Amino acid sequence: MAQLFPSIEPYAHGLLDVGDGNQVYWEASGNPAGKAALCVHGGPGSGSRPGNRRLFDPEVHRIVLFDQRGCGRSLPHASDPAVGLDHNTTGHLVADMERLREHLGIERWLLYGGSWGSTLILAYAERYPERVSEIVIAGVTMTRPEETDWLYHGVGRLLPGPWEQFRDALPEDRRRGNLVGAYNRLLNSPDAEVRAGAAKAWCAWEDAVIAHEALGSPGQYSGKPDKAMMAFVRICAHYFANNAWLEDGQLLRDAHRLTGIPAVLIHGRLDLASPLRSAWELAKEWPDAELKVITEAGHTGSAVMQETILDAIARFAGRPGPASQG
DSSP: OOOOOOOOOOSEEEEEEEETTEEEEEEEEEOTTSEEEEEEOOTTTTOOOGGGGGGSOTTTEEEEEEOOTTSTTOBSOTTSTTSOOTTOSHHHHHHHHHHHHHHHTOSOEEEEEOTHHHHHHHHHHHHOGGGEEEEEEESOOOOOHHHHHHHHTGGGGTOHHHHHHHHHTSOGGGSSSOHHHHHHHHTTOSOHHHHHHHHHHHHHHHHHHHHTSTTOOTTTTTTSOHHHHHHHHHHHHHHHHTGGGOOTTHHHHTGGGGTTOOEEEEEETTOSSSOTHHHHHHHHHOTTEEEEEETTOBTTBOHHHHHHHHHHHHHHHTSOOOOSOO
């Protein structure tokens, strides 16, 4: 059985000026001359997870983590209501990834991530396919309107009690129609108590969804520190209220641009937050992608999903190709 690698610390880190007053935190660990791999975190707004370093052989890989705009250790932090989000869009994040690649002198890199990270990986790879060596995704999303509607409206049919609490945390005149848009407005309220209440209600709903999955992890969202929670929810609502600035079906339509990039798409059959359909549809349009469905896993994964991720990364570790510019 594949095992996680030992914990390691970065050998380099910094803040990269990406313009618009934003500085993106990045770090590199493992082998500086190794095969480059970028971990793309979810959320949006969750921040990077140091534990992801352990998915990669530190003797083989140059492991790069970064915090997307407004979250984690990036500056300014979206927990501050004075920090505007006008320059925090999918297009900006794609450009940040490319600027980071150039800054680190990397020719091509493997992309790993899941959930929202999946959407960002696909957007980047379709924009810069020549810069991507392989892709490993655990939890496929494309942030289509139908996917967002499912997570914040449709799945409420399975969890009517928690969903009604999510809805009823809004003012009565905002409980019909687009709940995400209504939350987005509350999270930018000048009233700190209104913002905090909206963030807690949002996270309670997110927790309810994953807690009812097989092997779910209760409290994953509500357990965030206050500042991290506010940045996460504020950025999430901002992106989902704007359909991530992607045309409906754009990433699936442009999947032909991924031709030649080998990939493993790993998805839990019991994923309530992001049903299997999106992974299935993407795999049909991407001949170089192999879909692996994990029977017992939901959105938060399982031991078998972790082993499948490790196996996919190990398989690609042996593929030839330059990791850095000479």
